[in-house]
Amino acid sequence: MRALIIAAQAAVLALALSATASAQWLNHPTADIPRTPDGKPNLSAPAPRTSDGKPQLAGLWRPSPGLTGDIARNLKPGDVPFQPWAETLYKQRRANNSKDDPTANCIVGGVPRSDLVGYPFKILQVPGMVVILYEAVHAYRQIFTDGRTLPENPQPAWFGYSVGRWEGDTLVVETTGFNDKGWLDNAGKPATDQLHVTERFVRKDFGNMDIQITIDDPKAYTKPWTVTQPLAFQADTELLEYICNENNKYFELVHDFGK
């Protein structure tokens, strides 16, 4: 049974699954992973590698809790270099409990917010592309690793347009082409269509990966700033089908507390 924590801190929806039914789906043993003698996943084993020698990023991962609510939680106060208008907007969103959060209406979180949300996601590596399947709102993202460059003026999108390249053992993903509606976290730090995100995927060992996220959005922030989101490998479980807008009760809640 997995508790689904939706956009706002205030609203917690529990998906009422029967333990027996979900167990069948969720408890399939993951193949080809290192295990300790007692059969448990050996999460401190070395990071596996693909046939071309690069770290294998594929697998089911879950962001460790912490940054979903406040992406700058581990920074010092004042370290988020807001432009004045962005700070004003942020304070308004804090004051009204993020009632206009797009994810409350089941819109995708986009980049980098989807790196932070505490639902599992599955990374797939295929020739020329890394794909992320997100449990949250059942969406996906494509990262092109075939050597193409970022388009100069792509169709604006929540996930933007992502290209990735290897720098040693780090997958470096650059994303631009955002719409101007993004929120970086539940608290409502804004992003604009000038956002350029750099994500550095560093698999530290079998069970742990970091995404170092650099936010470069000169419209909203006076300089680039960086946070780190740890991910934990999820063995012997699976993605569930999470359909956010099916029986969504968020607005009934948010309109009560959002005044």
Next chain:
Amino acid sequence: MGISATSNMRAIVGAAGMAMFVAAMSGSLAAQWLNYPTARVPRTSTGSPDLSAPTPRLADGTPDLSGLWEAEKTRPCPRDGCQDQQVGEQFVDIGWGLKGGLPYQPWAAELVKARRAEMGKGDPISHCLPIGVPRTQFSPFLKKILHVPGLVAVLDEQNMSYRQIFTDGRPPLADPYPSWNGYSTGKWDGDTLVVQTNGFRDEMWLDRNGSPMTDAARVTERIRRVNYGKVEIEVTVDDPKAYTAPWTARINHFLLLDTDLLDYVCLENEKDVSHLVGK
């Protein structure tokens, strides 16, 4: 005409026959995203894509289903030209082409009659809910198939959704958690990927007419890439609650080159539901 030329602008024909969404993109903006050349395409001596080239294969010799696919446009085009993502006949009636139509149970026939009279206003996809399996095979939205060890993943342009088909040899589940996509396992029968799915939620719609599918349904899809450019799909629905006998619908999918999936977020600025008044 199965293979669509790359277009700078993709008209997205939405859920309802009566409701049409046009994604308003400037040609130059969309072109950058959509016109990236597909790699490793077999070519004829004149340099054009050889869509009738042999089926590509994975390292283990099984057919490679990878690519961007579009369902065959089985409806004649309007006089002013074909919509890029025009719905096909089976999108409206999944039993199109079946002699005698679908073998509805009496209650199901009544339900379809009522839903047609209401012009399908309750269709889940018109409310941005998932299209589900097997209806997605008949949808005009593009799908990208990926192979990774033990898994075939399908990225669906509709709602930016996806589907997993486990090909690692696991057996189907007896009683999976109910969902729109169900729980799918696949195995190769010669060159055909046979996908079995059960564990559906109840009260699904299979087409615009509102042909129902219940939680008793078991779906078998037989997917065969007959050459570089074409996949043939047979969909058998065995749902004794809603139908008096199993039935099989067929559709072809054609490869699209030099284009890609767009981010389609149905719920964003959704203006359709308020117009779905029925009659």
